[in-house]
Amino acid sequence: MDQDKRRNRAAAPLSERRALPTEQPPSPPAEPDAAALARLRAVFLEGRGADRDYWETEADLAAYDATFAQRIGWKWDHVLGELEHRGWRLPPGPVLDWGCGSGVAARAVLDWFGTGGVNGLYYWDRSPLARRFAVARARHKYPGLTVLEGWPPEPGLALVSHVLTELRPADLEALLAGLARAMAVIWVEPGTYEVSRALIRVREGLRGVFHLVAPCPHAEVCGLLAPGLETHWCHHFAAPPPGVFGDPFWGRFARDLGVDLRSLPVSYLVLDRRPPAPLPPGTVRVLGRPRVYKAHALALACSAAGVAEGELHRREHPALFRRWAAGDCPGWQVWEQQAGRILRATPLSAATPPTAPATPT
Numbered sequence: 001m002d003q004d005k006r007r008n009r010a011a012a013p014l015s016e017r018r019a020l021p022t023e024q025p026p027s028p029p030a031e032p033d034a035a036a037l038a039r040l041r042a043v044f045l046e047g048r049g050a051d052r053d054y055w056e057t058e059a060d061l062a063a064y065d066a067t068f069a070q071r072i073g074w075k076w077d078h079v080l081g082e083l084e085h086r087g088w089r090l091p092p093g094p095v096l097d098w099g100c101g102s103g104v105a106a107r108a109v110l111d112w113f114g115t116g117g118v119n120g121l122y123y124w125d126r127s128p129l130a131r132r133f134a135v136a137r138a139r140h141k142y143p144g145l146t147v148l149e150g151w152p153p154e155p156g157l158a159l160v161s162h163v164l165t166e167l168r169p170a171d172l173e174a175l176l177a178g179l180a181r182a183m184a185v186i187w188v189e190p191g192t193y194e195v196s197r198a199l200i201r202v203r204e205g206l207r208g209v210f211h212l213v214a215p216c217p218h219a220e221v222c223g224l225l226a227p228g229l230e231t232h233w234c235h236h237f238a239a240p241p242p243g244v245f246g247d248p249f250w251g252r253f254a255r256d257l258g259v260d261l262r263s264l265p266v267s268y269l270v271l272d273r274r275p276p277a278p279l280p281p282g283t284v285r286v287l288g289r290p291r292v293y294k295a296h297a298l299a300l301a302c303s304a305a306g307v308a309e310g311e312l313h314r315r316e317h318p319a320l321f322r323r324w325a326a327g328d329c330p331g332w333q334v335w336e337q338q339a340g341r342i343l344r345a346t347p348l349s350a351a352t353p354p355t356a357p358a359t360p361t
């Protein structure tokens with residue numbers, strides 16, 4: 001089975017909104033190579049990705065593409081769903097997937113937004129094997145699209161996914177200089193403290209070049225850089241497609257690799273030369289999950305006023321408190337507050353209908 005199809009089909013609510021791929025990949029793994037997956041997992045967990053090119057065979061990429069890459073695809077789906085709701089649209093021009101691995105980031109974007117208006121897909125990776133795999137996979141999946149190895153002269157959209165921990169300072173500097181030529185950038189990473197803090201440094205480096213679309217509800221210096229907030233980080237949680245939990249394929253993967261399928265923390269950054277749709281006053285971006293106590297809950301939230309905790313009292317908002325306690329606390333919300341006490345909280349989706357696409361400047 002095409003692994004993207006497995007991912008998309010499992011995501012029932014999302015699959016209704018997308019054309020499901022029908023092709024088979026060039027080399028569909030009947031069962032991913034367990035030894036390759038264990039080796040790759042050790043490389044990632046031990047942070048050895050910067051040492052050398054770790055893609056040894058095409059089987060490595062096929063096994064990764066069927067498993068780890070699909071989980072990364074779920075994070076991309078989370079980010080792309082938010083962007084769609086914000087009225088964001090693909091910029092015209094070529095798409096570049098930098099540090100592409102098996103190429104899942106670009107496929108997630110094209111599955112979500114379609115290939116119309118995309119005049120070329122470029123895959124770049126330090127590994128020639130990865131570049132070849134990603135190109136072959138995408139050519140097979142999108143037969144009408146020009147798919148090449150390399151950098152386009154002027155990327156419309158540049159994608160970066162799960163590479164920050166593997167980059168040496170000089171690699172990162174060169175990457176940022178290249179990204180500054182794009183119309184828009186979507187960068188998705190694991191939601192760990194170190195990676196989030198590194199992504200904040202990227203944000204500050206590129207803030208003068210682009211508008212900030214997400215997750216930031218403002219364009220000023222990142223609020224987490226304020227004194228006293230050093231222990232916090234900007235992370236969010238993607239939801240795996242519900243079908244995953246009853247799927248024997250994913251059950252085996254979770255058991256054999258010791259992966260918790262429920263946990264998908266994500267840090268991300270979306271930058272665009274086109275201004276984003278304006279947000280209503282009082283918009284906040286909740287970071288992480290609220291801390292729930294007996295009588296109240298505290299949610300760390302970012303807004304134009306900085307990063308601060310909002311306090312929700314059970315007695316005043318019993319139904320909302322129950323939802324937060326059950327894990328249903330939307331990332332984007334509109335709050336009315338008084339001295340940090342939440343008087344009213346509405347999901348941004350309820351506060352604003354989806355907006356028209358932003359127009360290029």
Ligand SMILES: C[S@@+](CC[C@H](N)C(=O)[O-])C[C@H]1O[C@@H](n2cnc3c(N)ncnc32)[C@H](O)[C@@H]1O
Pocket residue numbers: 049053054069072098099100101102103104105124125126127130160161162163166167168171
């Ligand atoms: C963890 S994999 C992520 C692959 C893919 N972006 C994804 O999200 O599934 C990191 C990728 O970055 C590539 N990489 C690491 N350092 C790089 C560099 N300096 N230049 C280009 N690619 C690099 C690796 O070869 C690998 O394919």
